[in-house]
Amino acid sequence: MNAGWSWYVIAIVALNIVGCVWLLWWTSKRKPGDPKPTDTSHYWDGDITEYNKPLPKWWLNLFYLTIIFSIGYLVYYPGLGAFAGVSGWTSQKEHDADKARDDRKLEQTFAPYAGQSIDVIARDPKALALGRSIFNNTCATCHGSSAQGAIGYPNLSDDIWHWGGSPDRVLQTVLDGREGVMPEWGKVLTGMGGPNAVDYVVAYVRTLSAPASMENNFMAAQGKSLYNGVCVACHGVDGKGNQELGAPDLTDDYWLYGNSTESLRQTIANGRHGSMPAHRPILGETRARLVAAYVWSLSHQSRTTAKKK
Structure with a gap:
């Protein structure tokens, strides 16, 4: 909190305290010419009269004691703008003390x-x-x-x-x-194998868990050479991955980001970044x-x- 806002808060608090004291004092005194407490002319049901008697002294004194207590509270604890209070209490310290006790x-x-x-x-x-x-x-x-x-x-x-x-x-x-990073290979593959290169690699990756599907599969055959030129560094020739790098095994049936063609295409073309x-x-x-x-x-x-x- 900057100094301007701090003084603004202090002024508002002080104005409220002074206002409460003035209000108690002003309303508790009788002025010359005021009617008697019994002269209100307010009657109900013929025999019920409303009086306007002042509050008892002990009650008023309780209000004043409350105001004195509030001033002491604001001096001891933070509450006047940026003033930290003579106790130095903060919610952060209270939290840290409670946490330390519970941690023990x-x-x-x-x-x-x-x-x-x-x-x-x-x-x-x-x-x-x-x-x-x-x-x-x-x-x-x-x-x-x-x-x-x-x-x-x-x-x-x-x-x-x-x-x-x-x-x-x-x-x-x-x-x-862990930080699992799959680089963006879209531009690299496109430069190596043309506009359909990413789809070729997707097709080949799918065959790693079903080798029989490689037969007579033109797209997968095109993708194999691209895979061998780019992907083997992390996933290996056989697609078994590398746990030292967090490179997943591509021969099982588990796909962290989904096994749809669109998901695989996005993974290869745009990369992924998983953070644990x-x-x-x-x-x-x-x-x-x-x-x-x-x-x-x-x-x-x-x-x-x-x-x-």
Whole structure:
């Protein structure tokens, strides 16, 4: 708040306080010539008379005490423009103190799982319940409450992992996040194979999960050479991808952005940029381990269930 607005707020507050004091004082005094409190000439039902008696002194004094309290409050706490108050209180400090207190309580709950591998944590039903709660509060916004994802957000309940599904790789993904970048290849492919080059590559990519469809497929045959000239660097000759780069396996039936021809064309021509935020600064390492253990358990049900029995 700049100085001008600060003085404006101070003036408004002061005017209201002075106005309240004046109003109490003015209305509580009797002026010469005022009628008696019983002389109002207001009658109802013949025998009910309205009086105009002043407020009792004790009641008026309570109002004055309230005004004095408000002045003290404004001196002690911030409320007069940019004046911070003699206490130095702020909602930010209050929030931070409450958060620190609650975090200490939570750390006592999470402490038994500190430093444990997530596949070990996944064998503990209590730990999985904690991880599921953290997931619902933090991750479900993107991946859904069932962890099955959506267009552009990976399904975490299957066994397909673009960045690797080992306990260490899953934990690294949660802690430090991922940046998946598919470059724009539209102009490059068009320069190599003409205006239909992107469609040729789309046709060839579709055959990677169904090799038999390559037979007598002119578009796929044209797309193969283009694929080998551009796409193999990340996805490999066989289309199996590269988990170190986050390049997906093109031979399975899972498509992060959809498997329609239009979606594949857009992916190849215009590229994609998927971002998984780092949750180390958001959750801390132990809570990140718990949620990673829960996510890992979704695709390893047989291994975690066997340990529970």
